[in-house]
Each structure stands twice: as C-alpha cells, then as structure tokens.
Amino acid sequence: MKETVLEVKDLVTTFKSADGPLPAVRGASFSVKKGETLCIVGESGCGKSITALSIMGLLPSNGMIADGSIYFNQRNLAEMSPKQMQKVRGNDVSMIFQEPMTALNPVFTIGFQIREPLMIHLKLSKKQAHMRGIELLRMVGIPSPVERMNQFPHELSGGMRQRVMIAIALSCNPSLLIADEPTTALDVTIQAQIIDLLNDLKEQLDMSMIMITHDMGVVAEIADRVIVMYAGEIIEEGRVEEIFENPQHPYTKGLLASVPNVDDPEFDLKPIAGSMPMLNEQISGCRFHPRCPYAFDKCMEKSPKTFHVTDKQSVRCWLQEEGVEQNGGRRASSL
Amino acid sequence: MVVDEQVLYSVKNVKKHFPVRGGLLQRVKNHVKAVDGITLDIYKGETLGVVGESGCGKSTLGRTILGLESLTEGELVFNGNNISNYSSRQLKPYKKEMQMIFQDPYASLNPKQRIGDALEEALIIHTNLTSLERRERVLQLLNEVGLKEEHYERYPHEFSGGQRQRIGIARAISINPSFIVCDEPVSALDVSVQAQVIKLLRDLQEKHGLTYLFVSHDLGVVRHLCNRVLVMYLGQMVELAPVHKLYENPTHPYTEALLSAIPRPTVGRKRERIRLRGDLPSPSNPPTGCPFHTRCPIAKEHCSTEKPAWREIDEGHFIACHER
Structure with missing residues (x-):
C-alpha cells in the first residue's frame, strides 16, 4: 500500500451571496496516493474546479472553506495562512490551468516566468535557474529551448504554451500536480501529445496527479481512480475500470451514454433529461432525483448514504439499498 | 435521414482570402488563405460534416457558403441558380x-430583447404574417424545440446554455429554410445537454427534410449525425467520404492521425496512436506542395513540391494524397 499524499475530509466550500452562503462543494471526501492519478469528472457547475482551488488556497475572495480539512503530508492546508500557503504552492502542490494564454503573463518572457519559481522556492541564482529552465523546457518536449527562453507567450502556439505551463508547474518537483482541464482548449492531435506527455512525466517523476475534466475519453486514457461529482457532491468513486465497465450511479451511466462513440456507428445516444441545478436551488433528498429516470419516493425525501460496491468502488444512491427494483424505472428517460 | 441524389447546393472552387495589413500605410502585406479551393456538392436532405483542427477554415467555409463573407474566388450555385455575384437585394x-x-448562442442573442421578439424578427423580414399570426408561430416554434410558452416573455440571461441553443435553433428554423449551417452547435455545451441538442437537430431534420452543413471538431458527434464528412486542413480539402467509409477506412494520413488522436471512453484497450509532429502551420504562409507534408509521417520528397490531385479512390470516397 502506497502512502497517502492528500486526504480531503468533508470539504465544504461556500460563496458569499446576497441570500447568504451558497455551497459549491457539499462535503467532499477523497484521498490521493503517491504516484496515483485521480480524475474528477463532472459537468460545469458541479464543483470540480472549486474543489481544486480549495486545495490550492486559490479561491476567489467571495469564496471560503466553511468546513472540513485538507491534509497534505500531515499538514492541514485548510487552516494555513495565505503566507504559509505560498510556500506550499509551487513547491509541494502546483496547478495547470485550462487556458494557458491567460495563465502566462504576456509581458514577460518565457524565461523570466520559468526562472521565477526556481529563484523563489529553490533559491537558485539567476544563472542556475536559467540552465534549469532550459532543462525543463527540453523535458516537456519543446524544440530549441534555448531560443524559447527569450520569446514571449504570444509567439508560441496553444500546445507549446501548455507545455510551458507544465514545465513551470513541475519546476520545483511538486509531489502533487493538479491539472484543471489542461487539454480542453486544444485540438485533438495536440491534446493527444499533452496527455502522452503528462503520462510520461508522472511516471518519470513519480508524482501524484489530480486531473479535472469533463471528457470521459481523457479519463479513460489517464486515470487510475475516478470521482464523479454532481451538484457539489461526490456521487460515485472507483477504479477507472469499475467506473467504465460497471457504473452504478444513474448519473455516471447517463454521462457515459451521452458521449457519442467514435468507433461504434450504431451507438445509441441517450441524453440525460434536464440540466444541472443552480447553486441556490433547494433540492430535497438526492440532488440528482429531478433528472433521474429511476427516482422513487425515498430519493425525494432523504439524501442517499454511501454504499460500497467493492472495496474501492462506492456510490451514493438509494438504488443500492437491498430490495429496490433496479430495472425499469418509473419514468422513461426522454428528451 | 433520406438522402436523394439531388444537388441542393454546389460549391465550386471557392476561395476566401483575408488580407493582412501592416506598416505605416496599412498596405496589404499578405493574405490569410482561410478557404483555398473547395469544390463540393451538398445533396438534399443530407448532413455533411466538415471537420478539422482550429484554423483549418471550416467555419469560414460555412460563413462563405451562406454569403456572410464575400467570395474571393469561385462559384456558389444554390438550387441551380448561380448566386455568387448577386446583390443583397437579389439574395434576399x-x-x-x-x-x-x-x-455560442448567448453571443448571438440580444440581451435586451425578449426571446419572443428575437424569434419574430426573421418573420417580420421574410413573411407577411400579422403580429398575431407571428406570435402564434413563435409559440409553436418554442414548443417544437422543447421550450415552454411562458419563455416568450423572458430574456436571454434567464436561460441555461442548452436552452439558449434551443432558441438559436428555433430562430434558424422559424422561416422554414431548406439548408442550415450548424457551426459547432454543441461544442459549448455540457455532455448531457449536448446529447439532447443532437437529438433535437436530428428530429427536426427528419420532420422538415432539412439539409445540414455540420461544422465541428468533435469526430464522435460527426460520426453520429452526418452522412458524409469532409476533412479540411489549412483551407484545403484532404478527404471526403461517406461517414462509414471515413471512419472504418480513413485513407489520408491526416484523417488517420486525427481519428487515432481521439481519447476513447473505454479502458484496457490501449491502441497505438499516430503521433503528429509539431503544430498546424500558419495559414498565411502555407507549406508548398501538399499542405500536410510538414507533419506527415509518410511524406516523400515530391510531397513538398507537387500539389496532390483530388481523386476518387472508391465510390464517393475522395482524397488528396500522393502516397495513398
């Protein structure tokens, strides 16, 4: 059994609003082991990015961690001051964002931006940092890295910018890398390159990774374990094989049936009816029940508890309770 | 989907070049060849997919076909009428x-305009309906795309992304067109909502006998919705084939690479991926010869000098490649 790097317990993140605090994450618990890739899947508004930002201590000013703990190497990140967090960020945990152009500063050279964390966190001299920067760019597969150091972000293509972001994120050898939709803004051929790169680097450096994505294809390529989130809650968790081959929650099944399969011309597309609830929407019982084709009375009354399917796979759904008819829901799934 | 062999829209050697200006006098320095010689026939009742990476000119092609961009060169023949040089009055x-x-359906809706009014606009321009008849038609449209009558009075910000796209669709079909260009209509939507909109598009096509030009970068969606697919690279045609032939027997190396790059939602089966070197070259300075030769895994010397001919290798299956 490998050691646990990150342990998140009952995380609740809320946003201030005129109507009182709105919870974006409602009691999420999960852990990441050394060398493992955990994928957090869900649609926009499910709280997956907010979970990541809570771990990083990068929540916007109207957001706060209201409850729960985030243990990283035996230290609770949720209780740290911003100053202490600054030492953790980049050094121990780092993050890659979706849009590399907005994450890079357009008025500084690539070299300046890659040297910065090395000089601050590792206390390297400018010259040493420069050499290490070139090494890092070479590691992420950027051709002619020496010349790239003097270029500005706008001179690079989208794929190259994302590679630079990865190089900067890895510069201080973090033990955990959080990647928030790192390939969503890229074309498929470039996306394939970046996924291969992340897989290679993770193995080379033996680091843990949290990958946030809505693309089930990307999940299958990269994940060891998967968490499915819906409306701020973790509704299913399991190893990647379990999630794809034996999904239990109706939402997970629905997500898998909503992605048109490229290899199967006869694939039957089954959309999930309705859309994601708003943060302020009051939903009794299971938060998925208004869209669930199998919902029954209990789902509307009580929030489901966690049922364990295998030792690794768990699901929050009343259908798992014994004696519930699984097949043939009360409502047929319709458009 | 019923496809008869009647040509609805014929596109002949269409080019769209955008000038790049620079210097003190803003002289034209160069041209971005967004669409560079596209020739194809769109059949009545079919869905023709146009795929390619960003910057390949697929959206510009759609806009040019609709007359939203002026033609640089070429001919557009709609229903037997050459409309390439028509004035806007003749085009109406x-x-x-x-x-x-x-x-992005939000960007295409006026935030200060009620949905009902937005949907009525096209009816005012193109039909002689009275305001009462228009209202009735709009309510019927809302119903048809899965929205409710009370949505008539609402404003765009009150809708979710999927609902806004439904409004965009309602507006497109309001005056009973025969041909619709769908420019990435589902790529801004979440997967569960995306599937709903795809279903809606298919149902409407069946009901009204619509012809779609479906521009998308999502090859899964294209396989699901299209009859034929055109693959574009740097403004040029690379491969055109019926959907099953393209996916089961991709022949151009670019199509092969594109298909192999898609992450598949299945675990365990790790397939060998064709890795493409580097990035898309700039369309203002495209490579000589075959546009793909700089990234092609099977490129030979003559690929960099001679432009490959467009040829039919199987019934309805066309490619532009020297080596295949």
Whole structure:
C-alpha cells in the first residue's frame, strides 16, 4: 500500500451571496496516493474546479472553506495562512490551468516566468535557474529551448504554451500536480501529445496527479481512480475500470451514454433529461432525483448514504439499498 | 435521414482570402488563405460534416457558403441558380432558404430583447404574417424545440446554455429554410445537454427534410449525425467520404492521425496512436506542395513540391494524397 499524499475530509466550500452562503462543494471526501492519478469528472457547475482551488488556497475572495480539512503530508492546508500557503504552492502542490494564454503573463518572457519559481522556492541564482529552465523546457518536449527562453507567450502556439505551463508547474518537483482541464482548449492531435506527455512525466517523476475534466475519453486514457461529482457532491468513486465497465450511479451511466462513440456507428445516444441545478436551488433528498429516470419516493425525501460496491468502488444512491427494483424505472428517460 | 441524389447546393472552387495589413500605410502585406479551393456538392436532405483542427477554415467555409463573407474566388450555385455575384437585394429570397446556428448562442442573442421578439424578427423580414399570426408561430416554434410558452416573455440571461441553443435553433428554423449551417452547435455545451441538442437537430431534420452543413471538431458527434464528412486542413480539402467509409477506412494520413488522436471512453484497450509532429502551420504562409507534408509521417520528397490531385479512390470516397 502506497502512502497517502492528500486526504480531503468533508470539504465544504461556500460563496458569499446576497441570500447568504451558497455551497459549491457539499462535503467532499477523497484521498490521493503517491504516484496515483485521480480524475474528477463532472459537468460545469458541479464543483470540480472549486474543489481544486480549495486545495490550492486559490479561491476567489467571495469564496471560503466553511468546513472540513485538507491534509497534505500531515499538514492541514485548510487552516494555513495565505503566507504559509505560498510556500506550499509551487513547491509541494502546483496547478495547470485550462487556458494557458491567460495563465502566462504576456509581458514577460518565457524565461523570466520559468526562472521565477526556481529563484523563489529553490533559491537558485539567476544563472542556475536559467540552465534549469532550459532543462525543463527540453523535458516537456519543446524544440530549441534555448531560443524559447527569450520569446514571449504570444509567439508560441496553444500546445507549446501548455507545455510551458507544465514545465513551470513541475519546476520545483511538486509531489502533487493538479491539472484543471489542461487539454480542453486544444485540438485533438495536440491534446493527444499533452496527455502522452503528462503520462510520461508522472511516471518519470513519480508524482501524484489530480486531473479535472469533463471528457470521459481523457479519463479513460489517464486515470487510475475516478470521482464523479454532481451538484457539489461526490456521487460515485472507483477504479477507472469499475467506473467504465460497471457504473452504478444513474448519473455516471447517463454521462457515459451521452458521449457519442467514435468507433461504434450504431451507438445509441441517450441524453440525460434536464440540466444541472443552480447553486441556490433547494433540492430535497438526492440532488440528482429531478433528472433521474429511476427516482422513487425515498430519493425525494432523504439524501442517499454511501454504499460500497467493492472495496474501492462506492456510490451514493438509494438504488443500492437491498430490495429496490433496479430495472425499469418509473419514468422513461426522454428528451 | 433520406438522402436523394439531388444537388441542393454546389460549391465550386471557392476561395476566401483575408488580407493582412501592416506598416505605416496599412498596405496589404499578405493574405490569410482561410478557404483555398473547395469544390463540393451538398445533396438534399443530407448532413455533411466538415471537420478539422482550429484554423483549418471550416467555419469560414460555412460563413462563405451562406454569403456572410464575400467570395474571393469561385462559384456558389444554390438550387441551380448561380448566386455568387448577386446583390443583397437579389439574395434576399435565397437567404430565407439558408440559415445558421452558431456556437455560442448567448453571443448571438440580444440581451435586451425578449426571446419572443428575437424569434419574430426573421418573420417580420421574410413573411407577411400579422403580429398575431407571428406570435402564434413563435409559440409553436418554442414548443417544437422543447421550450415552454411562458419563455416568450423572458430574456436571454434567464436561460441555461442548452436552452439558449434551443432558441438559436428555433430562430434558424422559424422561416422554414431548406439548408442550415450548424457551426459547432454543441461544442459549448455540457455532455448531457449536448446529447439532447443532437437529438433535437436530428428530429427536426427528419420532420422538415432539412439539409445540414455540420461544422465541428468533435469526430464522435460527426460520426453520429452526418452522412458524409469532409476533412479540411489549412483551407484545403484532404478527404471526403461517406461517414462509414471515413471512419472504418480513413485513407489520408491526416484523417488517420486525427481519428487515432481521439481519447476513447473505454479502458484496457490501449491502441497505438499516430503521433503528429509539431503544430498546424500558419495559414498565411502555407507549406508548398501538399499542405500536410510538414507533419506527415509518410511524406516523400515530391510531397513538398507537387500539389496532390483530388481523386476518387472508391465510390464517393475522395482524397488528396500522393502516397495513398
């Protein structure tokens, strides 16, 4: 059994609003082991990015961690001051964002931006940092890295910018890398390159990774374990094989049936009816029940508890309770 | 989907070049060849997919076909009428036949205009209906795309992304067009909502006998929705084939690479991926010869000098490649 790097317990993140605090994450618990890739899947508004930002201590000013703990190497990140967090960020945990152009500063050279964390966190001299920067760019597969150091972000293509972001994120050898939709803004051929790169680097450096994505294809390529989130809650968790081959929650099944399969011309597309609830929407019982084709009375009354399917796979759904008819829901799934 | 062999829209050697200006006097320095010689026939009742990476000119092609961009060169023949040089007055009856669905439905709706009014606009321009008849038609449209009558009075910000796209679709079909260009209509939507909109597009096509030009970068969606697929690279045609032939027997190395790059939602089966070197070259300075030769895994010397001919290798299956 490998050691646990990150342990998140009952995380609740809320946003201030005129109507009182709105919870974006409602009691999420999960852990990441050394060398493992955990994928957090869900649609926009499910709280997956907010979970990541809570771990990083990068929540916007109207957001706060209201409850729960985030243990990283035996230290609770949720209780740290911003100053202490600054030492953790980049050094121990780092993050890659979706849009590399907005994450890079357009008025500084690539070299300046890659040297910065090395000089601050590792206390390297400018010259040493420069050499290490070139090494890092070479590691992420950027051709002619020496010349790239003097270029500005706008001179690079989208794929190259994302590679630079990865190089900067890895510069201080973090033990955990959080990647928030790192390939969503890229074309498929470039996306394939970046996924291969992340897989290679993770193995080379033996680091843990949290990958946030809505693309089930990307999940299958990269994940060891998967968490499915819906409306701020973790509704299913399991190893990647379990999630794809034996999904239990109706939402997970629905997500898998909503992605048109490229290899199967006869694939039957089954959309999930309705859309994601708003943060302020009051939903009794299971938060998925208004869209669930199998919902029954209990789902509307009580929030489901966690049922364990295998030792690794768990699901929050009343259908798992014994004696519930699984097949043939009360409502047929319709458009 | 019923496809008869009747040509609805014929596109002949269409080019769209955008000038790049620079220097003190803003002289034209160069041209971005967004669309560079596209020739194809669109059949009645079919869905023709146009795929390619960003910057390949697929959206510009859609806009040019609709007359939203002026032609640099080439001919557009709609229903047997050459409309390439028509004035906007002459084009008006044809515009009624051709509509567009945009990627970002929020950007295409006026935030200060009620949905009902937005949907009525096209009816005011193109029909002689009275205001009462228009209202009735709009309510019927809302119903048809899965929205409710009370949505008539609402404003765009009150809708979710999926609902806004439904409004975009309702607006496109409001004057009974025969041809619709769908420019990435589902790529801004979440997967569960995306599937709903795909279903809606298919149902409407069946009901009204619509012809779609479906521009997308999502090869899964294209396989699901299209009859034929055109693959574009740097403004040029690379491969055109019926959907099953393209996916089961991709022949051009670019199509092969594109298909192999898609992450598949299945675990365990790790397939060998064709890795493409480097990035897309700039369309203002495209490579000589075959546009793909700089990234092609099987490129030979003559690929960099000679432009490959467009040839039919199987019934309805065309490619532009020297080596295949």
